[in-house]
Amino acid sequence: MNIRRFPLTREISLFVLAYLYLPVFVLIAYSFNANRTATVWTHASLDWYVRILNNPSIRAATWNSLVLAISAATAATVIALLAALATRRAFPGRNASETILRLPLILPEIVVAVATLILFVAVGIELGLGAMILAHTVFCIPFAYLPIRARLDGMSGTYEEAAQDLYANRFRTFRRVTMPLLWPGVLAGFTLAFVTSLDDFLTSFFLSGPGTTTLPVYIFSAIRAGITPEINAISTVMLVISILLVSLSFALTRLRR
Amino acid sequence: MAETNTVTIRGVSKAFGRGDAAVRVLHDVSVDIARQEFFTLLGPSGCGKTTLLRLVAGFEIADSGSIRIEGQDVTHAPPFRRPVNTVFQNYALFPHLTVEQNVAFSLEEQRLPRDQIRQRVGEALEMVRMQTYARRRPSDLSGGQQQRVALARALAPRPKLLLLDEPLSALDLKLRKEMQIELKQLQAEAGITFLFVTHDQEEALALSDRVAVMQGGRILQMGPPREIYEAPTHRFVADFIGDINLLDGEATGGGVRVAGGQTLPVQVSRPGPVTLAIRPERARLVAAGTGVMDATLVHSAYLGTATLHKLQLASGGDFLIRQSDPVQAAPEKGSRVGIALPTDALQVLQE
Amino acid sequence: MTQSDTLRRIVLMLPALVAILLLVGAPLGLMGWVSLLEKGTTAGVDWGSAPSIGNYQRLVWEEDFDGTLILNTNYLVIFLRSVLQAAVTTLLCLMLGLPVALWMASLSPTGRAVMLLLVTIPFWTNLLVRNYAWLIILREGGWLGMAVDALWPFGPVQLLYNDVAVAIGLTYSFLPFMVLPVYSVFEKFDWRLVEAAHDLGATRARALRRVILPVAMPGILAGSLLVFIPCLGAFVTPALLGGGKTLMLGNVIQMQFGPSRNWPFGAAISVVLLAVMLLAMTALALWRNRRSA
Numbered sequence: 001m002n003i004r005r006f007p008l009t010r011e012i013s014l015f016v017l018a019y020l021y022l023p024v025f026v027l028i029a030y031s032f033n034a035n036r037t038a039t040v041w042t043h044a045s046l047d048w049y050v051r052i053l054n055n056p057s058i059r060a061a062t063w064n065s066l067v068l069a070i071s072a073a074t075a076a077t078v079i080a081l082l083a084a085l086a087t088r089r090a091f092p093g094r095n096a097s098e099t100i101l102r103l104p105l106i107l108p109e110i111v112v113a114v115a116t117l118i119l120f121v122a123v124g125i126e127l128g129l130g131a132m133i134l135a136h137t138v139f140c141i142p143f144a145y146l147p148i149r150a151r152l153d154g155m156s157g158t159y160e161e162a163a164q165d166l167y168a169n170r171f172r173t174f175r176r177v178t179m180p181l182l183w184p185g186v187l188a189g190f191t192l193a194f195v196t197s198l199d200d201f202l203t204s205f206f207l208s209g210p211g212t213t214t215l216p217v218y219i220f221s222a223i224r225a226g227i228t229p230e231i232n233a234i235s236t237v238m239l240v241i242s243i244l245l246v247s248l249s250f251a252l253t254r255l256r257r
Numbered sequence: 258m259a260e261t262n263t264v265t266i267r268g269v270s271k272a273f274g275r276g277d278a279a280v281r282v283l284h285d286v287s288v289d290i291a292r293q294e295f296f297t298l299l300g301p302s303g304c305g306k307t308t309l310l311r312l313v314a315g316f317e318i319a320d321s322g323s324i325r326i327e328g329q330d331v332t333h334a335p336p337f338r339r340p341v342n343t344v345f346q347n348y349a350l351f352p353h354l355t356v357e358q359n360v361a362f363s364l365e366e367q368r369l370p371r372d373q374i375r376q377r378v379g380e381a382l383e384m385v386r387m388q389t390y391a392r393r394r395p396s397d398l399s400g401g402q403q404q405r406v407a408l409a410r411a412l413a414p415r416p417k418l419l420l421l422d423e424p425l426s427a428l429d430l431k432l433r434k435e436m437q438i439e440l441k442q443l444q445a446e447a448g449i450t451f452l453f454v455t456h457d458q459e460e461a462l463a464l465s466d467r468v469a470v471m472q473g474g475r476i477l478q479m480g481p482p483r484e485i486y487e488a489p490t491h492r493f494v495a496d497f498i499g500d501i502n503l504l505d506g507e508a509t510g511g512g513v514r515v516a517g518g519q520t521l522p523v524q525v526s527r528p529g530p531v532t533l534a535i536r537p538e539r540a541r542l543v544a545a546g547t548g549v550m551d552a553t554l555v556h557s558a559y560l561g562t563a564t565l566h567k568l569q570l571a572s573g574g575d576f577l578i579r580q581s582d583p584v585q586a587a588p589e590k591g592s593r594v595g596i597a598l599p600t601d602a603l604q605v606l607q608e
Numbered sequence: 609m610t611q612s613d614t615l616r617r618i619v620l621m622l623p624a625l626v627a628i629l630l631l632v633g634a635p636l637g638l639m640g641w642v643s644l645l646e647k648g649t650t651a652g653v654d655w656g657s658a659p660s661i662g663n664y665q666r667l668v669w670e671e672d673f674d675g676t677l678i679l680n681t682n683y684l685v686i687f688l689r690s691v692l693q694a695a696v697t698t699l700l701c702l703m704l705g706l707p708v709a710l711w712m713a714s715l716s717p718t719g720r721a722v723m724l725l726l727v728t729i730p731f732w733t734n735l736l737v738r739n740y741a742w743l744i745i746l747r748e749g750g751w752l753g754m755a756v757d758a759l760w761p762f763g764p765v766q767l768l769y770n771d772v773a774v775a776i777g778l779t780y781s782f783l784p785f786m787v788l789p790v791y792s793v794f795e796k797f798d799w800r801l802v803e804a805a806h807d808l809g810a811t812r813a814r815a816l817r818r819v820i821l822p823v824a825m826p827g828i829l830a831g832s833l834l835v836f837i838p839c840l841g842a843f844v845t846p847a848l849l850g851g852g853k854t855l856m857l858g859n860v861i862q863m864q865f866g867p868s869r870n871w872p873f874g875a876a877i878s879v880v881l882l883a884v885m886l887l888a889m890t891a892l893a894l895w896r897n898r899r900s901a
Contacts, residue, residue: 002714003799003802003803003806003815004710004713004714004799004802005711005714006707006710006711006714006812006816007812008707009707009708009710009711009714010711012704012707012708012711013707013708013711013712013723015704016704016705016708016783017726019704019780019783020726020727020730020780020783021726021730022745023738023741023742023744023745023780024730024733024738024741026741026744026745027737027740027741027744030744078623079623079624079627080624082620082621082623082624083620083621083623083624085620086616086617086618086620086621087621091614091617097621097625100624100625100628100629101624101628103628103632104628104632106837106889107632107636107882107885108837108838108840108841108858108881108882108885109838109841110841110843110858110861110862110878111636111639111841111861111878111881111882112632112635112636114639114861114865114871114874114875114878115635115636115638115639115875115878116631116635117865118635118638118639118642118652118653118871118875119631119634119635119638121652121653122638122653122655134631135631137627137631138627138628138631138632141624141627141628145624192732195732196732199732199733199734199735199736201734201735201736201844202843202844206865216734216736216737219736219737219740220736220844223740223743223848227743227744227747231740232744235734235737235740235741238733238734238737239733239734239737242729242732242733242734243729243732243733245732246728246729246732246733247725247729250725250728254721
């Protein structure tokens with residue numbers, strides 16, 4: 001008898017997997033359906049993908065989303081890397097620092113989003129791409145921080161001691177030893193921050209000004225206007241990008257060296 | 258005056274933690290290590306030996322006292338400004354660099370010309386017979402090979418002093434014996450002072466010119482291996498290194514009276530309770546009544562090169578005798594036997 | 609040495625602390641202040657208005673035309689629905705997530721890694737898109753609707769735009785938040801304890817109840833909080849799957865900042881939401897302290 005196996009857990013797990021993935025597969029399948037009504041299957045086609053490529057609003061929204069995600073993820077990764085280096089060893093106040101770093105993760109997003117909206121309007125920051133980059137950077141920090149911190153935790157301090165023993169000063173040690181050993185964590189952190197920003201809807205919804213729609217905001221308003229096969233196609237593209245990037249970051253965090 | 262010591266450590270103390278939680282790991286330690294000496298810090302874990310090595314390397318800074326290397330005060334210098342290199346316990350070979358790049362690391366940091374770096378890396382790898390592995394990654398090497406690369410990396414910048422932090426502890430017994438011999442040869446070849454840290458007393462005795470036995474942040478005894486082994490001054494040193502028999506007694510004018518009545522002709526400076534120590538191989542098993550005292554034979558174990566007898570003294574204590582005389586048959590278990598103790602083998606211990 | 613270390617640490621932490629304090633702390637503080645103000649005529653806030661607790665009163669009472677306060681249950685109902693919906697979702701996530709975490713712990717290392725990835729991926733994919741996928745499945749003429757219609761003899765069934773649809777969507781959205789913390793406990797779990805329990809005569813069910821669940825409790829509570837809090841503030845799921853009929857707190861907040869343009873009232877609801885969240889977190893912290901004491 002395997003003491004770890006409990007009856008029904010396997011069945012429930014398979015059900016949960018189906019629950020998690022069936023809707024996604026249905027969506028992907030429909031995105032290749034030639035029929036306009038989106039529910040009646042006629043034959044496979046790439047029509048909708050061609051259409052979204054030629055849709056100027058989607059192209060503009062995609063561009064905005066990419067600029068936003070790259071800027072926010074870069075800024076968040078740099079900030080998170082510095083914070084991870086600061087919290088590497090125990091010191092009084094480390095727990096407090098980490099709680100503050102996790103704050104954007106714990107708070108309900110809608111509350112932070114509307115609060116940020118109030119602040120930006122009050123101090124006169126114009127809504128739009130700049131405002132979104134600021135807000136996204138902050139909620140991306142914990143996502144970038146966690147993999148970098150995990151990598152640092154798994155890294156023995158003796159490598160840096162060895163480098164200093166071999167005449168590298170602190171800066172050279174960081175450049176030649178710490179960073180090369182840390183980069184899978186940094187890249188994983190950047191990837192997760194990028195995905196988080198790319199997929200964000202709520203914050204962008206409140207902070208996007210006129211003419212700076214992001215892809216999720218565009219999708220939301222399109223759904224409100226009525227379900228169309230184009231939405232299926234653009235949603236599929238977003239899903240696939242997220243899945244690929246998350247798998248990449250997963251692989252990076254498991255990298256040995 | 259020309260400095261004859263590589264390392265001069267004077268009155269060094271170190272504590273970790275602050276306030277009430279502070280733990281003192283080194284108490285006023287002073288050591289001189291001569292040029293080209295193989296010097297070993299020996300002791301159980303937590304005795305402060307690794308901390309002392311880390312202070313010399315510069316990974317920790319002493320709270321008080323001073324450390325000089327080749328006459329230069331390095332007490333507060335960072336590791337990269339000390340003419341010292343370290344072989345780490347788990348080698349700490351950079352996993353993202355090849356063997357060659359690992360060895361070249363320090364030479365690049367010292368901004369040596371490229372062709373000189375190549376030549377020195379070649380020499381260092383040749384010294385440890387690892388030339389053919391130059392392009393490999395550390396993760397592709399066995400433990401013994403990693404050990405050699407770590408040595409080559411630490412020797413490549415030609416340090417004044419090489420620090421070795423339990424470098425052999427990760428190897429299996431057979432490999433460890435081989436590496437011990439290699440280390441000794443390497444030290445002779447390179448002509449470098451070695452500061453070696455280990456908890457393995459056999460290793461310390463086999464390799465060192467001098468050994469310092471540490472306990473509780475202090476050096477208890479310092480001297481050549483033979484002296485440490487044969488003339489321990491402390492109960493701890495005697496006990497830590499090899500098997501030992503300890504006899505409690507009372508010092509009188511004529512010698513030491515041990516429990517059981519016999520007085521042994523040992524000179525003691527002042528009267529009072531003392532402890533005598535004797536190695537099992539220096540005591541001899543004799544017929545009852547002909548030795549210094551009698552005991553009961555509890556058990557005999559044949560070890561191949563010798564026979565180990567376990568006796569029970571009249572006082573209740575155990576006594577071990579290691580007899581390397583294969584001809585003599587062991588007396589029967591439970592029989593009364595005598596113990597002969599050569600006077601020159603008896604050591605009077607402090608504490 | 610330690611002094612320069614402290615300085616280095618502060619300098620390294622500074623960007624993160626400043627960013628979070630300026631873009632999370634300051635907005636929340638300002639929002640607290642705005643919740644005491646009145647709505648503006650053109651903009652969302654009348655910055656000059658005298659602070660009062662009027663917006664919080666409005667959550668429960670309504671001013672009659674002659675000035676008397678009468679009970680207004682509109683917002684209370686939405687508040688209760690949100691809490692109930694969040695609680696039901698948390699329970700559903702627990703009922704599904706616990707067996708999954710248990711099963712994952714019984715797998716080989718490779719199996720665990722694969723399952724971990726499979727459970728994590730939905731967490732990282734677009735929430736909007738995933739809820740949209742359910743919209744397609746549940747809507748009239750969708751394949752699930754047709755299947756249910758075929759089996760259900762009493763006329764067409766409305767699957768979309770009700771509390772059940774919202775519960776399905778919320779559970780779908782937040783299930784990974786339950787599985788991951790519970791699994792992380794099981795991953796470190798010493799299974800010899802279960803062997804010992806069996807050895808001492810406990811059946812499988814008793815071992816589960818008396819050994820495994822108590823050990824998994826911190827993970828279960830952490831997971832419950834991770835599901836409950838975002839559920840309470842959910843906006844996308846009720847907006848897409850609840851239609852206009854089953855509003856939750858998130859939708860009401862959005863309406864105040866959108867069409868109604870009553871920012872102070874929206875701020876007040878947000879403050880209430882934060883307060884409930886803090887209450888839940890404090891309860892958990894107290895429970896943890898009591899347990900460790």
